[in-house]
Amino acid sequence: MRTALRTAAIGTVSAALLAGPAAAGAAAAPAPAVSPAVSPDAYGASGATGVRFVDIEGDGGTVLKANAVVPSDWDGRRRYPAIVLPTSWGLPQTEYLAQARKLADSGYVVVSYNTRGFWQSGGRVEVAGPPDVADASAVIDWTLANTPADPQRIGVAGVSYGAGISLLAAAHDKRIKAVVAMSGWADLIDSIYSGRTQHRQAVGLLGGAGYLTGRPSDEMKQILKDFLGSNLAREQQMIDWGWKRSPAAYVDRINDNGAAVMLGNAWGDTVFPPNQYASFYEKLTGPKRLEFRPGDHATPEGAGLLGLPNDVWTSAHRWFDRYLKGVDNGIDREQPVQLASRSGGAYEGYPDWKSVGATERKIALDGRKKIYANLDSGANGGTVILSSALDQFLKLPPMAVVPFLPRSFAAVWQSERYGSEQRLRGAAKLHTTVTSTKKSGTLVAYLYDVGPLGIGRLISNAPYTFHGETPGRPFNVDLELFATAYDVPAGHRLALVVDTVDPLYIEHNPSGAQLTFSSSAADPSYLSVPLRKK
Incomplete structure (x- = not known):
């Protein structure tokens, strides 16, 4: 959906792009x-x-x-x-x-x-x-x-x-x-609105710093208001605005x-x-x-x-x-x-x-899992700036005790324990089938390195938001998680966790919403993990 919107945006702003300043x-x-x-x-x-x-x-x-x-x-x-x-x-x-x-x-x-x-x-x-x-x-x-x-x-x-x-x-x-x-x-757009999901903490931080140290233009004020206020009526205008400011457009x-x-x-x-x-x-x-x-x-x-x-x-x-x-x-x-x-x-x-993740291993996401929305399961991406800085300097990424995550609010799949170190390089990709009880919703996928005691260290995450789906009708979700380079030790396993609330993002789950994840022989669900050969 975001690709289609962006394609439309190119036509809308092409004259401005070519004219430039x-x-x-x-x-x-x-x-x-x-x-x-x-x-x-x-x-x-x-x-x-x-x-x-x-x-x-x-x-x-x-x-x-x-x-x-x-x-x-x-x-x-x-x-x-x-x-x-x-x-x-x-x-x-x-x-x-x-x-x-x-x-x-x-x-x-x-x-x-x-x-x-x-x-x-x-x-x-x-x-x-x-x-x-x-x-x-x-x-x-x-x-x-x-x-x-x-x-x-x-x-x-x-x-x-x-x-x-x-x-x-x-x-x-x-x-x-x-x-x-x-x-x-x-x-x-792909930075602050990936998966059609507003990155709340990132944009809030930028907006606050802009007001504190600068003098925002009227256009910036309106964009911030629409973005953080989830004004979907002006979604195309926001995409046009962001794409015009994207080097990728040029x-x-x-x-x-x-x-x-x-x-x-x-x-x-x-x-x-x-x-x-x-x-x-x-x-x-x-x-x-x-x-x-x-x-x-x-x-x-x-x-x-x-x-x-x-x-x-x-x-x-x-x-x-x-x-x-x-x-x-x-x-x-x-x-x-x-x-x-x-x-x-x-x-x-x-x-x-x-060539970074030249070898891919698929983890089957079998079974049927139903979760309730509107509650943070305890799996989350951390805090903007702080969490990954702690990982950089102290090797302390966001963590979760995977066996204790409430299955009513988090869908969990785990790989087998690996007999040797797994060098993950690049972006893991999720493919699954989702059925929602509401026409809109947000899900967030997390990939964890899980040790023998069940403590999961966050490897990557990414959000996904949908609008206009028919309640009760299954639809496919393809989501690329944020790229990384991480070595999973021998004896550990990978866990994919999906829930609906994360402080990093604005979620669009109506009250009482439920999401069901399923897999079929004709269209199996899986997580594709990019690996580097030793």
Whole structure:
């Protein structure tokens, strides 16, 4: 259903997508290599990495607060590759200062700016709308005019909100040669409305931070109200709005422009889950790299923002060195898909995303199970940001005692005990038949690693919402769980749990609703688990 709605949305917003921001389109031509309007003296004493806090005129004259950092050896004649960094949602312009200094020390001009509507920058929060994309090009214009930036070697990067804007900018501005998008989104709809289910905690967190640190636009306020209020009458408008802000809608233009794109994300990202990044990665045709690690939203690269050693930022520096400086550092010869398992161990390299879970094992979901809706069974996906961060740092994912889950509110299936370690890589897929006593409803599927004592450690989950079904008539459900990398120890088993309530999501179960899960010889229900051979 969501695919059909999205297809309709493409037609609705196609004119806006092609037009893009006028400023971005005008900025696509390379700027002439002229001397910058300022001298090295404007950045401080010679021999030190210089920093200037500046105002940059963005789209429509909006003032963007920014800082510019130049290499210490700038003598007024040299040109350097340049990197533009839009800030994350709700964070100030100093967010990237530690990394900007590191990049400048290695020979880059770096300009970081506070996205419109936040902190002291002007305008309203447009949620990566056309003015934000135009702002990125305006910042590039300013960088070329006011720093020793080389117009042929421009990169953009960002974390979270900055990552999304960076990818959108690469679709609209041909000057951008390299992108590093960390903990961002490629498909905004699939991120916050996957399975046609509102991700309540994620959107609530973003909305609250937007009001606290910024000035939301009227459009953003209306979208938040409709989304959190489950206004299905405006569902198509919400999808149009989100798809217009999705880099996936512009993937052909990104490919045509030819920027080298590196994507990084966390397995447990509760704001922008990994599946949508993997799907987008597969559609890119230029130089590309995909990295997944343990953690939650922006936690893998967080230490790097403080200037501490960090794998994500190390990869980012190598990516820019290769595609902006031309350094033969070997990153282009490595396997382009790099994964770190949540269970620990060295990074694993794959030639593409399809190879990650090349072997699939099906777990039969036999029998007929009926559950009552409207009550949390005790199985849930945890808390936004916190739960997967605890898994990252302390190996403490959300847990449930599977034998004690109430079968009246949770359907449970378990595999046999495995005699050897099972290396789960990628996205598990659920296929089942559901019969509801109501025309609408929500179910949430959880995959657990269950030890000998029955304690289940959450591996993955995903929600699914339906509307307009005929009560009493069976219908098929196909649900892809959030991708992960997890090693199930020998002697453990997998358990699939399905219930109807999770604090992470908005549920649509009418009072008194019941769901029945069934399987038949003609259409068996199963869970397909992607495995990596040893």
